[in-house]
Amino acid sequence: MASENVFVEHCKGINGLDKVILREIRGYSAEVYLFGGQVTSWKNEHREELLFLSSKAIFQPPKAIRGGIPICFPQFGNMDSLEQHGFARNRLWSVDPDPPPCSSHASSRAFIDLILRHSEDGLKIWPHRFEFRLRVALSPAGDLMLTSRIRNTNTDGKSFTFTFAYHTYFSVSDISEVRVEGLETLDYLDNLQNRKRFTEQGDAITFESEVDKIYLSTPTKIAILDHERKRTFELRKDGLPDAVVWNPWDKKAKAMVDFGDEDYKHMLCVEAACVEKPITLKPSEEWKGRQEILAVPSSYCSGHLYPRRVPFTG
Numbered sequence: 497m498a499s500e501n502v503f504v505e506h507c508k509g510i511n512g513l514d515k516v517i518l519r520e521i522r523g524y525s526a527e528v529y530l531f532g533g534q535v536t537s538w539k540n541e542h543r544e545e546l547l548f549l550s551s552k553a554i555f556q557p558p559k560a561i562r563g564g565i566p567i568c569f570p571q572f573g574n575m576d577s578l579e580q581h582g583f584a585r586n587r588l589w590s591v592d593p594d595p596p597p598c599s600s601h602a603s604s605r606a607f608i609d610l611i612l613r614h615s616e617d618g619l620k621i622w623p624h625r626f627e628f629r630l631r632v633a634l635s636p637a638g639d640l641m642l643t644s645r646i647r648n649t650n651t652d653g654k655s656f657t658f659t660f661a662y663h664t665y666f667s668v669s670d671i672s673e674v675r676v677e678g679l680e681t682l683d684y685l686d687n688l689q690n691r692k693r694f695t696e697q698g699d700a701i702t703f704e705s706e707v708d709k710i711y712l713s714t715p716t717k718i719a720i721l722d723h724e725r726k727r728t729f730e731l732r733k734d735g736l737p738d739a740v741v742w743n744p745w746d747k748k749a750k751a752m753v754d755f756g757d758e759d760y761k762h763m764l765c766v767e768a769a770c771v772e773k774p775i776t777l778k779p780s781e782e783w784k785g786r787q788e789i790l791a792v793p794s795s796y797c798s799g800h801l802y803p804r805r806v807p808f809t810g
């Protein structure tokens with residue numbers, strides 16, 4: 497498909513997969529693959545990549561793309577009967593021709609609405625009819641906003657229950673130079689210890705070995721400070737009480753076929769999620785979950801979490 501305006505371009509990506517490029521005038525951009533409904537790139541005005549995409553990512557359905565922002569739905573992790581992180585990241589989404597109005601994105605022209613519905617085959621794996629609308633929007637200031645609306649469209653009167661995450665892979669200069677603020681003193685479930693519950697001690701979180709934790713009842717804003725690159729990511733979320741922090745470190749990195757041996761040094765997943773208390777929707781009920789990520793220079797320093805701009809309107 498030819499490009500229709502400067503803000504939204506439909507084109508082909510790796511292996512001929514359909515992708516959409518969002519652009520804002522100062523040079524910000526984002527890329528979204530219809531496969532997985534997955535953001536794979538987010539760049540600042542200097543065309544610097546802000547998301548991590550594995551050097552060995554496989555763009556071959558149904559294998560999920562390693563990096564960017566995979567969507568975990570209707571199951572986060574492997575606690576239930578479905579495949580790890582659910583099926584949304586392995587499905588081909590469509591462009592939504594009839595998106596709902598969305599007042600919080602009123603100022604953005606660079607956005608795309610995607611949709612995923614149950615399929616006849618899919619009903620055999622997860623016996624529920626649903627409609628998942630995902631809006632990916634790039635603000636004029638370069639912030640990346642994802643809004644998910646999930647509706648139960650069952651006609652048999654049945655409710656369904658799901659867990660969810662925006663599995664965001666941030667690109668960092670060197671994991672040992674990174675700290676995360678906003679999660680200190682919170683309770684978490686440690687995935688490396690059978691989801692046992694602990695309380696985070698001390699200051700901001702730093703990294704010197706494998707981490708796989710689900711922080712519970714987290715604040716709406718979390719900061720990821722990259723000292724070497726003098727950049728801070730701010731993650732703002734709404735409807736998503738939990739936050740998963742994951743870095744596979746060296747051993748697990750080597751065990752993943754689609755992940756470079758050294759890649760763990762340059763990525764950190766901080767995932768706005770709803771895991772501890774799954775969401776239940778009755779027929780025709782809708783759930784909404786939002787994530788907004790910003791990248792700001794780190795004169796915005798540690799201990800000074802929320803310095804700027806437009807209020808976040810969930």
Ligand code: BG6
Nearest residue numbers: 580581663687708709740742767
């Ligand atoms: C994280 C989980 O969200 O995703 C980890 O907490 C998991 O346990 C990681 O290893 C990657 O999962 P996958 O399925 O993409 O390899």
